[in-house]
Amino acid sequence: MPIRRDKRDRYVEIEVSTPPEPLWVRCESCGELIFRQKLQENQYVCPRCGAYFFLSAQDRVASLVDGGSFVELPPPQVVEDPLGFSDQVSYKERLGRARAETGLSEAVLAGTANVQGIPVVLAVMDFRFIGGSMGVGVGEILCQAMEHALQEGKPFVLVVSSGGARVQEGVLSLLQMVKVVAAREALARAGIPYIAILTYPSTGGVLASIGSIADLTIAEEGALIGFAGPRVIEQTTGERLPPGFQTAKFALEHGMVDAVVPRAKLREELARALSVLVDER
Amino acid sequence: MPIRRDKRDRYVEIEVSTPPEPLWVRCESCGELIFRQKLQENQYVCPRCGAYFFLSAQDRVASLVDGGSFVELPPPQVVEDPLGFSDQVSYKERLGRARAETGLSEAVLAGTANVQGIPVVLAVMDFRFIGGSMGVGVGEILCQAMEHALQEGKPFVLVVSSGGARVQEGVLSLLQMVKVVAAREALARAGIPYIAILTYPSTGGVLASIGSIADLTIAEEGALIGFAGPRVIEQTTGERLPPGFQTAKFALEHGMVDAVVPRAKLREELARALSVLVDER
Amino acid sequence: MNEAERLKVLEEKAAELRRLAEENGLDLSAEIAVLEQKIAELRRAIQEGLSPWGRVQLARRPDRPSGLPFVQALCDSFYELRGDRIVGDDPALRGGFAKLKGKRIAILFHQRGATPEEQRQARFGMASAQGYWKARRIMKVAARLRLPLLTLINTPGAYPGVQAEAHNIAGAIAACIWQMLQHPAPTLAVILGEGGSGGAVALAAADRVLILENATYSVISPEGAASILWKDAKFAEKAAENLKLTAQELLALGAVDEVIPEAPGGAHTDFQGTVEAVRGAVLRHLSELSALPLDELLRLRYKRYRHVGSAGGAD
Amino acid sequence: MNEAERLKVLEEKAAELRRLAEENGLDLSAEIAVLEQKIAELRRAIQEGLSPWGRVQLARRPDRPSGLPFVQALCDSFYELRGDRIVGDDPALRGGFAKLKGKRIAILFHQRGATPEEQRQARFGMASAQGYWKARRIMKVAARLRLPLLTLINTPGAYPGVQAEAHNIAGAIAACIWQMLQHPAPTLAVILGEGGSGGAVALAAADRVLILENATYSVISPEGAASILWKDAKFAEKAAENLKLTAQELLALGAVDEVIPEAPGGAHTDFQGTVEAVRGAVLRHLSELSALPLDELLRLRYKRYRHVGSAGGAD
Numbered sequence A, B: 001m002p003i004r005r006d007k008r009d010r011y012v013e014i015e016v017s018t019p020p021e022p023l024w025v026r027c028e029s030c031g032e033l034i035f036r037q038k039l040q041e042n043q044y045v046c047p048r049c050g051a052y053f054f055l056s057a058q059d060r061v062a063s064l065v066d067g068g069s070f071v072e073l074p075p076p077q078v079v080e081d082p083l084g085f086s087d088q089v090s091y092k093e094r095l096g097r098a099r100a101e102t103g104l105s106e107a108v109l110a111g112t113a114n115v116q117g118i119p120v121v122l123a124v125m126d127f128r129f130i131g132g133s134m135g136v137g138v139g140e141i142l143c144q145a146m147e148h149a150l151q152e153g154k155p156f157v158l159v160v161s162s163g164g165a166r167v168q169e170g171v172l173s174l175l176q177m178v179k180v181v182a183a184r185e186a187l188a189r190a191g192i193p194y195i196a197i198l199t200y201p202s203t204g205g206v207l208a209s210i211g212s213i214a215d216l217t218i219a220e221e222g223a224l225i226g227f228a229g230p231r232v233i234e235q236t237t238g239e240r241l242p243p244g245f246q247t248a249k250f251a252l253e254h255g256m257v258d259a260v261v262p263r264a265k266l267r268e269e270l271a272r273a274l275s276v277l278v279d280e281r
Numbered sequence C, D: 001m002n003e004a005e006r007l008k009v010l011e012e013k014a015a016e017l018r019r020l021a022e023e024n025g026l027d028l029s030a031e032i033a034v035l036e037q038k039i040a041e042l043r044r045a046i047q048e049g050l051s052p053w054g055r056v057q058l059a060r061r062p063d064r065p066s067g068l069p070f071v072q073a074l075c076d077s078f079y080e081l082r083g084d085r086i087v088g089d090d091p092a093l094r095g096g097f098a099k100l101k102g103k104r105i106a107i108l109f110h111q112r113g114a115t116p117e118e119q120r121q122a123r124f125g126m127a128s129a130q131g132y133w134k135a136r137r138i139m140k141v142a143a144r145l146r147l148p149l150l151t152l153i154n155t156p157g158a159y160p161g162v163q164a165e166a167h168n169i170a171g172a173i174a175a176c177i178w179q180m181l182q183h184p185a186p187t188l189a190v191i192l193g194e195g196g197s198g199g200a201v202a203l204a205a206a207d208r209v210l211i212l213e214n215a216t217y218s219v220i221s222p223e224g225a226a227s228i229l230w231k232d233a234k235f236a237e238k239a240a241e242n243l244k245l246t247a248q249e250l251l252a253l254g255a256v257d258e259v260i261p262e263a264p265g266g267a268h269t270d271f272q273g274t275v276e277a278v279r280g281a282v283l284r285h286l287s288e289l290s291a292l293p294l295d296e297l298l299r300l301r302y303k304r305y306r307h308v309g310s311a312g313g314a315d
């Protein structure tokens, strides 16, 4: 599912789904038919037009860490569906579907890993899982990951791919913003480095909490970075959005991130960042 | 010596001197002849056009504190003319003239006082004394005043009227910026409140140190607030200065100060600020 | 005659009986007790009868006690601080130093405005990046001076605008949460009206969070949730029910620590009574929190948030 | 043949003699000693013969070792941090994390640019408000991680511009000074070229301040002083003498703590030698400072500045 921008350089959101695996995938940005294996080898960037496809948490982990080094942290037990939420579909059903589609227990996958030999605790969000939204489960996984980094004295690395808070958990989702910042403060007090990697999309309550307060922040080239969605801004204020609004470049120019890096170079960039942040072993 | 603005709402600096005391003073802004006593009663604001005349440190003290409550702190001993500086006039001679003209030992007058019954340590800068510039002497007086505030647990109040650092003391003037911030940090560590009042002019090294880091910052209506002088900006960058540039209103609109207050209401405003910052006695 | 009007009649009758009893030395306690029970029942019925959606309407009333008039009534004195020191000021999020029953505090609050002109200026209480950067600055000043921090929340949410994004409103909200968690003195948040999303939580990472009886606190507006999940804003009422955004529901979820009762018709029917109720609750909580040593305060604050939502809920 | 050229000839001759001695097992130590004495004398003469104004010219050379190339040569590795998180980024003041001989540090430096295009982009090393707000942010990140902070100074001064004023450049400089004084790890400043006024001191509130032999540190440019005090910029040379802005004068005044020698013709004639000299001095001072407990470090830092200029001077 590629991420496109329209002629005014805004993002066009494309529905996410996991189709049965065909051998060929069509790039919805340029129309090209791409051999799936080729696309995978190119880290899900269209070889023709450079459009970024979503990366699953599992693929993202694979693209960043040393082969075989990732060990998932035990997933925590949390209350599911604390509000008993139901819209057109019950939240429990949505959760079940997301789990089946993604192979993840929640919208974030956390574990220990090595990045070019440097041990880290890594958490990767997955937009396919209910928009990568943060509810109690995501908050808990993030906190436990940070606590593990604290105990082990390892840097914490977070890859953001989230539309914001999980609506179906109401105010409890909102309060995860406070919870994850509290855990981040514990890291800061211990002097443990924290690196954030912002990808498509990094918005809402995740950006307005853990996503914005790293010691070092890298934006993936195809990222969307912003608090409010472009459509909400246009509808609420009637403002015309400037070209390139909320792109990684926009974030860099407005002082929000330290670097913008193409996906193919992200692993190397992360290793370079980590190497200046950890003492020689 | 009134402070005027030209048609483009910039300040016009008018040479400062202490003429033999005539009974009448001409407002250079509107041309009005004003009876000196009347001008004094009006706190050196032109009764006709509202132009602000410079206020000497002594007059400023009188305008702010309870009658008879001001007790000057013992002026410190510092090395005079540490560089042996001489331009068209030797620095020693300039110092002597400034002392004779102002009745002050340096460009700041510091002491203890009460403001509507609230005890404070007050330091007032005087633009007539070599442009209110900060050299070693001014830095030392400010530090000792802050240290006295610390010892006595009284709020520190600073009235800025300064063109910046004292050129004739070279790098030692520059380092006073660090010195006074170090003393201010000691106040902060002890939780002692610090209030700054910015008047005409609050610029250069004084604004870029002690002038900008108060807990509460009030601008006098006629203030000039900026790092670089308007002429320097125009000459260096060729930029056209916007209307009202570096006025108190500009500073308020750009988030630099907490309030803009006419001179006549400054005492009351200061008392109001102090009253929320000190515990009931 | 609706329930609110009937309640008013009963209250007047009770007051009259009490006056009579006092003036004439009569023992009318039995009659008064009967009346008071009726009043309590009616009051409960009115409040309980309000649907979540009805409370959302109440919480959004522009005449709800809030903003500058509320702060001025609540505090002995208030000195406003303005500006973020980098970009500008924001009339939708205000704050400063105040005295509350003789004690120094710092205060932050949303300003929605009562008149259309005020509302336009304050963007209906939607603060922009400057507002939250200013709030962070004021929190830091308060930290330097070791002042307890009181926040009064009433916002539809943070302002969604181009300039807000350009000045990193997300970072400003995160910075507020972080700063508030570090605050070296008691922190207390009171949700007066609408507690909308990130714009509310930026000021709500407090030791304790109180809420007025008809105020709301939600991750998203019911209309927003309806648009996203039901694909139709008309399902707002249904969304409001699902979101569990009312004071009692929030208390059950552990999202807030206490519900402050309102006058029967809603807080806007009794400005002074609301002020008194909030003042009483605030003073009580600040007094409790001030008795704690700083390290204990920070430990409890961490605990308050670390397990929020993890320990169960309304299931 | 000028003095610098004569020096080069002598140095080549000495090198030749040393090579001959080694290759052929000859004892030429007497001849070499004579040459070395001549070299030392000539070197001293050249350096001492430089007027303050001459050093100002040297300090301002665009090819002086400084900026990004210098940082890259000085450090094992460097990762740049960008942006102030509120307004934007500034190419004239840069910084980030670095490794220096295997140790983690944070680094801040002015970028003047070598080519006209680079210079234009970096405004000749005059950083604006965003630059100093970014510097303050990086100082805070470094403080969180307890990293020693190294600053490399080379600026004519802070940028005088409308946007700089609108974003409170004075406040940004003050905030840098304040933050640097609070830094919970060693801080070290090295003045590489021009140490111009507020733009320099913002990065110079360090535990120790080192300066290259021909660098300057001044409250105002000589031209500026001449304009103000002599009412004529042509008196810049005279102002330069009066301002006591050369390394040795600054050392005598207690404004700097150590002078790092330069290659005879000036640091620009020997980039690698300058890097080595600076690295040696930096490592030595950081090692000394790192041995101090934090409270002692902060106590000494306070003392370093509290009495600057009070205790006497060049009189």
Ligand SMILES: [Zn+2]
Residues within 6 Å of the ligand: A027, A028, A029, A030, A031, A032, A046, A047, A048, A049, A050, A051
């Ligand atoms: Zn394509």
Ligand SMILES: [Zn+2]
Residues within 6 Å of the ligand: B027, B028, B029, B030, B031, B032, B046, B047, B048, B049, B050, B051
């Ligand atoms: Zn006049």
